[in-house]
Amino acid sequence: MIGILGGSGFYSLLEDARELEVKTPYGAPSAPLMVGEMQGVEVAFLPRHGAKHQFPPHTVPYRANLWAMKELGASRVIGPCAAGSLQRHVEPGHFVICDQLVDRTSGRADTFYDGPETTHVSFADPYCPTMREAAIAQAREQGITIHERGTVVVIQGPRFSTRSESKWFQGQGWEVVNMTQYPEAILARELELCFLNISLITDYDVGVEGETEAVTHEAVIEVFQANNAALKELLHRVVPALPEARDCPCATALEGARFEP
Numbered sequence: 001m002i003g004i005l006g007g008s009g010f011y012s013l014l015e016d017a018r019e020l021e022v023k024t025p026y027g028a029p030s031a032p033l034m035v036g037e038m039q040g041v042e043v044a045f046l047p048r049h050g051a052k053h054q055f056p057p058h059t060v061p062y063r064a065n066l067w068a069m070k071e072l073g074a075s076r077v078i079g080p081c082a083a084g085s086l087q088r089h090v091e092p093g094h095f096v097i098c099d100q101l102v103d104r105t106s107g108r109a110d111t112f113y114d115g116p117e118t119t120h121v122s123f124a125d126p127y128c129p130t131m132r133e134a135a136i137a138q139a140r141e142q143g144i145t146i147h148e149r150g151t152v153v154v155i156q157g158p159r160f161s162t163r164s165e166s167k168w169f170q171g172q173g174w175e176v177v178n179m180t181q182y183p184e185a186i187l188a189r190e191l192e193l194c195f196l197n198i199s200l201i202t203d204y205d206v207g208v209e210g211e212t213e214a215v216t217h218e219a220v221i222e223v224f225q226a227n228n229a230a231l232k233e234l235l236h237r238v239v240p241a242l243p244e245a246r247d248c249p250c251a252t253a254l255e256g257a258r259f260e261p
Contacts, residue, residue: 001035001042002239003074003193005065005184006081007049013232014043022071026063026109030055033068039240044072048079048180057157057179063109066187075246076131076194078238079185080231083152083178084160084205086170093227095144095234096176096199097135100151101126103182107156110183112190118259119190122249126185128194130248131238135196138237144230150175152199154182166206177205194250196238200231 004010014036021032031051035044046065049055069077083096090096113119139146153169155161157179161169169177176199188195 001044001072001074002038002242003044003046003069003072003077004235005046005048005069005077005079007047007053010045010047010232010235013038013235014045017045020044020072022068024064024067024071026067027061029064029068030061033072035072039236041239043239044069044074048184058105058108060180062183062187063112066184066191066193067112070191070193074193075251076128076196076242077188078131078196078198078235079181080198080200080235081178081180082202083176083199084203085175085201086153086166086177086205087173087175088204090147090150090175090201091145092201092203093145094147094201095139095231096147096150096152096201097132097139098152098176098181098197098199099125099127099132099149101181101185102151102153102172102174105154105156105182108183110186112187119254119257120259121186121190121253121257123186123189125249126189126195127197128248128250130246131194131196131242134241134243135198135234135238138241139234142230142234142237144234147175150199152176152178152181152197154178154180161206163206169205176201189250189253192251192253194246194248198231198234200227 017036
């Protein structure tokens with residue numbers, strides 16, 4: 001099974017979908033999960049912000065969402081998201097297949113391992129290399145403009161960045177800013193799930209200095225909706241292209257991670 005975390009507009013992705021309520025030790029997920037098929041592959045879909053977009057980024061029940069995916073039998077999870085660009089060459093409408101992540105959030109429940117079993121999971125490469133390779137290949141075939149790697153800096157939200165913060169992020173050379181990729185990515189890794197990010201660029205974060213206007217919520221929604229069809233088509237291509245075997249580091253992330261006194 002493949003899991004997809006996205007917006008409520010992605011319900012239409014699945015064929016013969018059925019709704020499932022999943023209970024977790026971390027409370028209820030953002031919404032009931034929809035399980036159906038995509039190109040002959042079983043897929044579980046969950047809107048990360050809830051069916052009515054009622055969970056802002058800092059209140060999304062991330063642990064419950066990932067646990068529910070694992071509970072249903074998912075081994076890989078795709079986490080597409082709307083994101084802002086920090087670099088002029090990464091334009092609105094482009095897709096970025098991120099390979100790195102910087103966490104600038106605070107206070108979020110970001111681990112399943114609160115003790116007494118101390119566990120330190122490697123997170124050097126946050127995104128699954130196998131899934132990234134498949135997504136890049138399928139995006140090329142589809143003919144959409146993609147950036148094959150990029151660093152996403154995850155901010156707390158729900159506010160957007162200040163101009164000084166954005167200038168700092170740009171100066172570091174990071175490409176993408178988002179509010180939900182952390183702790184999604186690390187929670188997937190702690191459950192030995194493969195995780196893929198596809199960032200759909202909706203705007204320039206507060207504006208590339210001297211060239212573009214500051215971001216507005218209306219502008220974000222407009223660009224995201226205009227490119228939703230391309231993202232859906234890409235997901236339809238990526239899901240059946242994933243190999244059955246999992247020989248990536250994600251599948252064995254817990255080996256050697258636990259402290260044994």
